[in-house]
Amino acid sequence: MSNKLGLKNFRDGRNRSVLKDVAMKIRIEKAQCTGNARCHAVAEHLYPLDDAGYIAIEGFDVPPGEEALARRGARACPERIIFVEDDKA
Numbered sequence: 001m002s003n004k005l006g007l008k009n010f011r012d013g014r015n016r017s018v019l020k021d022v023a024m025k026i027r028i029e030k031a032q033c034t035g036n037a038r039c040h041a042v043a044e045h046l047y048p049l050d051d052a053g054y055i056a057i058e059g060f061d062v063p064p065g066e067e068a069l070a071r072r073g074a075r076a077c078p079e080r081i082i083f084v085e086d087d088k089a
């Protein structure tokens with residue numbers, strides 16, 4: 001498992017960058033969310049909501065193979081507050 005900096009902890013205690021494995025990130029301007037759940041409707045596991053129905057996270061590393069779904073969720077946001085970043089594709 002890697003941390004937010006893209007560093008993976010190995011058994012010998014060393015950290016190594018695994019950023020090359022991160023193909024894409026999503027950043028969300030959470031404070032601007034209006035809670036219409038369009039992102040969640042596209043991919044509820046990528047775009048979780050809080051108990052009030054607003055987006056619960058400020059972003060995530062897109063798991064390999066889920067890039068298209070993450071993009072669809074971002075495009076579904078009518079507020080345009082979901083941004084695709086670090087896309088190496």
Ligand code: SF4
Binds near residue numbers: 076082
């Ligand atoms: S689609 Fe946009 S405004 Fe709607 S819940 Fe998701 S992040 Fe919030």
